[in-house]
Amino acid sequence: MTASAPSGKRPASLLFFLVWFCIRVWMVCSCTILITHGLSQLHAGWTDGAGHPFCEDFLNLWSAGFLLLHHHLMVAYSFEAFHHFQIGIVHHSINLYHYSYPPVTALLSLPFSLLPYPLACVLWQGGGWLAFALVLRRIIPKHWSLVALAWPAVFVNTLSGQTGCWIAAIIGYALLAFHNNQKIRAGLVLSLLVAKPQLGWVIPLALLSGREWKTLFAMTAGSAGLLALSILAAGIQPWLAWHERLGILRRFILEDGSGVMQRMMSIFVLVRHAGASVDTAWLMQAAATLISVLLLMMVWNRARNNHTPFPVKASVLILAILTATPYVSDYDCVVLAFPCVWLWPLANRWGRSILSMAALSPLMAAGIALCTGIPLAAVFLWTAYIWTIAQVTSQKIGFQSLKY
Secondary structure (H helix, E strand, O other): OOOHHHHHHHHHHHHHHHHHHHHHHHHHHHHHHHHHHHHHOOOEOOEOOOOOEOOOOHHHHHHHHHHHHOOOHHHHHOHHHHHHHHHHHHOOOOOOOOOOOOHHHHHHHHHHHOOOHHHHHHHHHHHHHHHHHHHHHHHOOOOHHHHHHHOHHHHHHHHHOOOHHHHHHHHHHHHHHHHOOOHHHHHHHHHHHHHOHHHHOOHHHHHHHOOOHHHHHHHHHHHHHHHHHHHHHHOOHHHHHHHHHHHHHHHHHHHHOOOOHHHEOOHHHHHHHOOOOHHHHHHHHHHHHHHHHHHHHHHHHHHHHHOOOHHHHHHHHHHHHHHHOOOOEHHHHHHHHHHHHHHHHHOOHHHHHHHHHHHHHHHHHHHHHHHHOOOOHHHHHHHHHHHHHHHHHOOOOOHHHOOO
């Protein structure tokens, strides 16, 4: 009996060692790729000479903030004028980078536009990661920096110069403030998501279902204040131009989407590129959105009576944010780190496999889509969501054992 005990522990120890070894190898490889990628974008002006600017999509955000600062935000909603302006910033020809955000986003990115573009890029990337990592630190005080560096969606987000880390930090910080009974602060922080409305619109439904009136009121008031401030700063015309542009971007990015479909993770894009018509894809997305929202509202409503722990409520909310929208990309999945670390200690082997696949989906999404022609990443998000809901409804998640 005593001789057999060590042999039973050895596979687990070996697996643990292999996992941590792979994580560290991935960190070295990803950092090397990011540094090489960044240096390659300095080949011609602030570009790689092949149409891609330094820090990629951040150029849109910096440009809009700069234009707002100089009272020319309407330029951001003119494809030709905006493209010409951006060429002047990076000093070389680039591909067409369109501005798809509402005017309030320019208001929030304006502080970065006070700085020279190269410095703003560094602060955008580093500041976003640090904000995300500090929220993660409050959830997992041990190994938080390792997880934050190795998280797959962080790599994708950094390559793109996108908003993923900042959005994750906003949602994570707000949820922790909510958990600490700072309900008004949580709502005010959540109001920042008005800058990315496709990810924030389900949150008021959760708050309404949970009767969280203080947070709901603060989020509504904060959002209204930001909208009013953006109108005072730039007028109503940019909002009208953005509304008009939504139809063009819907057709270009979602309904056609041939150039970006490999990075999209919604049911609409999955069904559309599986060969269905646009109408069928919208019908399937409507059904998916309805199911996602109803499951979210059910969990938050039940949580008022059965004392569902905060990590479960928060995890369900984040997964609903990612599954309810037709417009979700791989870099948006930085926020997926929070439900994964919350639920991981309570999951069995099957559950951990599901969470792992969801965590890796931003890395796998593009490769699978380009090889098969079908963006299957939505399957991984939905599998994680359904698994979490199943654990909640069957009460297999140990409510009393969740101590955060």
